[in-house]
Amino acid sequence: MDGGPRERGSGLSGFRRYTWWSLTGTLVFFLVVTAGGSALDRSVPGWARTLGAVALAVLVAAIVVSLRFRLSHPSDGLRGGRSPVGWLAGGCAAAGVLGAVALVAREYQEWALAPAAMVAVVAVFLPPAGRRMLVAAAVVVAAVLGCVIGAASGGGEGASAVVVPVALVAISSWLTLGMLWGWDVAERLNAAGRLAAELAVKEERLRFAADLHDIQGHHLQVIALKSELAARLAEVDPARAAAEMREVRELSAEALRDTRAVAHGYRRTALEEEIANAAKVLAAAEIRTSVDRGADGAQELSETGRHLLGLVMREATTNVLRHSKADRARIAYRVENGRALLRIGNDGALGSPPQAPGTGLPVLAERLRNAEGALEWRSEDGWFEVVASLPTGTAGAE
Incomplete structure (x- = not known):
């Protein structure tokens, strides 16, 4: 995953790749191990194995594309409703099919892994309140279905038929949302760092403008005053008028030196000199x-x-x-x-x-x-x- 211009040189691109590979790899690994095992179970009818294999491929693709999309867009931008709706819908359907295939294979505890993974992926595109509601609803549904499946199986699954699905939903959501939360925090810190740098540049420009205004305004005002005085004295006291104009020349040279000093950033105004x-x-x-x-x-x-x-x-x-x-x-x-x-x-x-x-x-x-x-x-x-x-x-x- 290549970082855009906004991430270059910040280390954020590498962290994004790490987050994406870690999160996607973990989810895909457990899905392939559990759902893939159900799809290859010889006790499962051929049509169910074929359907399970197709559903697994669709679910893996949906997770990969959805998480890539989520990590490639700023978290604030997602509030505008941007999300890969088609892939999310396809992934939810595929997760439901894999859950059903697992039940056909008599996996009365692991059937919830694929739906739990998809619940977590969908949750990352919702605002915080929506995430909590979705996860809470998924936990309740997993518990209810676990009770029904445990009772219908008659195999003495007992509490594990309820606890394991609920735990799968909670753990998948915790893992996915936790890693995405870390990514969002890093992204916001990076944006804050860029903003701080921009503000520092603007403050320096304002400081330079203020110093230049102070220097040029003062010198120009004094030059105008002495020029006016020299003009009035030109006829009545030429010698003093010439002296005033020499001071104007000196002030002009001083203004030029001060302006250059400000541009080089080393001029300091001293109170004692300014009072005098x-x-x-x-x-x-x-x-x-x-x-x-x-x-x-x-x-x-x-x-x-x-x-x-x-x-x-x-x-x-x-x-x-x-x-x-x-x-x-x-x-x-x-x-x-x-x-x-x-x-x-x-x-x-x-x-x-x-x-x-x-x-x-x-x-x-x-x-x-x-x-x-x-x-x-x-x-x-x-x-x-x-x-x-x-x-x-x-x-x-x-």
Whole structure:
């Protein structure tokens, strides 16, 4: 049995072959030994032996095809009603014929093996509740027929005529359904593994997109600001305008380097650098900015924590430049009770800055929540403030 593309490299194809050969081989072996023995019994009339041989061939084919079909289709797909109905019907008829031939051969105990095997095969195509009902009904029918056959035989079969058929039904169902249950579990675990891998890829893409948005958005905003300032100064102060344009060139080169670094996966945003850069950029935009860093607070935060708060600092600075008419801004950072707290506020709030889905503060809020932190922003009486907090032990959660 060849595995499809969904199984290649997962080991699931080999497990499916093992399950199919083990289950099919076990059922076919016992059917051939018992039912075949009845069909070859010289005390059985010739027509019964011929009928038994044909029925045995049909039953074996039905079991092989049905189990192959069952193992080749995901268990969830079978809920849509897909099943080899023709083979199942033919196998049930053949099992009934073999049971009758066994009774003709006076096999008053083993007659139930073929019907029991077919009951188990049919059960694997039913939902759990249907399986239980089918097996329970088969056990009751086997017990009743065992009583009737034991009484009619007059051979003193006694309790064995009832116990053996019931045991055959129970054991066949237990064996078949148990092995198929193991296969279904393995299949679901394999599907879950594929889904986890796909989610990891998507999360990495979102992380890359968020980093790229933070880098490019910040740099482009500063470049636009300095270009506008240089344009205003070109006539009144050419020297300063030239200096601003040199800074624009440097910022453009830095943006290119940062973009390449993100693409190679080794760039880290540092909180200390972002606070210093924010103060310079806001001052260049003629926004009076005060900075309160506390006492060596940044050193108590992990590298991951400094990276995350650095991203918050960058996004908040970009929002001040892009979405406010601020005259004053305040940046405060400190560590209290094992948590790092970063506040960025300004007095030019025009309401909460618009956020496109998948970008900006909402994305950063989700990343901080994943690191057991929090990010909030609020506007009150013209003062807009972003507040971020993280435990100082944050490590590896981004």
